[in-house]
Amino acid sequence: MRRRSVFLFFLLPFLGVLAFFALSSVLTQADLKNRTAALVRDQLAATSGILGTTVAHFLDDGRSPEEALGAILSEEDLYFVALLDADKRVLAWNSRFEGYLPISLREAREGTSGIIDSPAGKIFSLLSAVTAADGRGYYLYLGYALTGMEEMIALSRRTSFLLAGLILLAGGLFFRGLFQLQSRYMTKSREAEAERLEKERFREVSAFTSGVAHEIKNPLNSLALVLELLGRKVPPEAKGDVDLGKAQVRTIARIVDRFSRVVKAVRPEIAPVALDDVLAQAAENLAAEVPGASSRLFVEAAPSVRLAGDRDLLVQALLNVLKNAIEASPDAPVRAGGRQAGKRIEIWVRDGGPGLAPEAAALVFEPFFTTKEKGMGIGLYLTKRIIEAHDGTIEARSLDGQGTEFRIELPGA
């Protein structure tokens, strides 16, 4: 699944949940406000009824309007109260705030209720009629607010914001994790695809090479036999030409064998091996193949270093690296050595040649890649296969003009 698709697949539902939560919060808060307002209005109506009866009772007892209002001072949620006569003139009033009695008597009618937005919060007001026993009419004007109502709504809003923040945080962490997982998955997929293509290419090359080698070997064997028989029958002056022909046939056979080795699966027989022995054997084989190489090759490895591997295959691998180094630096010495590094064995081969260009260093282990005129590009490729078959690694590092270093890591014994 592409990254964009993954994000749409997860992001859209997440955004949907967030939007649903936000909408739900807004509606819940609006509902809470409406319910609270309705509750306050009901409470105000009930309080007004009770206080009206109380005030009427005091007035009936002949108390003054101030005394009548003084009896209802203790009501905690009452912000202001006023007693008006039938002509709506204020007879007495009380307020929690100095001089604050927000009423427009020109417009007020019995039963008029309103919401006053004050710095102290929303105050619900109500003008209700009060009738004394003697028939005199009064009006009671009340300003009422539920203590803590604003705090309750603010708390609800804060809780919603907090929850939204937590959802966003959790979503952010989730998508960060998802992004990392997706990145890793994509990287591994690319690597797996590259490996699959490489194996497929190798199988095709192997099949082709095996077929060619098989087709060449049969006539080559016949040709070698014919040359052998011919060598016995030709006059002495022609014997040199026949020997040259036999040498060329051997060269062809050697090349075919090398190709055959490349396409064969590498199956090392693991056993404890001394590193100095492997290096010494590789150096000896190099001396046999490349005359004069031993005078420029310096090998240094502690005798106690032992690694787990197939001796013959490792000798072959190191021989290829040493041969490559000797050929890359015809006039400079080549140094090789190894040491124990924890549970691993490190082997290095350094030459004094011109070094590898960065693009060449990336391709040096590719099959059939070579910078030499007579090379076939299979030596280092075969080396890499042998090293990897031993659960090891090999890399080439080069600085222009300062030679090349091949570094091999193998498991210790």
Next chain:
Amino acid sequence: MRWKAWLIPVLAALAAGPAAGQAPPGPASPGHYYDVDKEVRFEGTVREIVLEPRYKGAAPFLVLRVEESGRKAMVTVEISPSWFFGEDIHGGEKVKGVGSLAEGPDGTRTIIARELQFRGETLTLRDKRGFPSWQGGPKGRRGPKRFGGL
């Protein structure tokens, strides 16, 4: 009588002495509240500055006796608790503003000021419905539970 310039702290000390010794005023006039139906503009010269208890249980208020321009009549302008009024004001200063016409605790013609302008500055003392600015915002709900006006 023309007043020299007086600093408010000096006047506060002079006025607070006798005021502190007085008992709270008796039942105030029922008309002594901020009546939104009786808003007026005023303008004049400060002739006297006093601190008086205006509401039961509240701190003394800064009260100005103002000679209204053109009318040559005195009017009492109720400003705010003295602690809230953070300006110097002197006798002889020109003031103008908006307030509600009310009957003072002593029955005198009083204006409960909502806005006061002097020296080019405008002080907001109450909101349009008369809610006092010194009661602050929501915290004011938990402020001193006092009732005034009686």
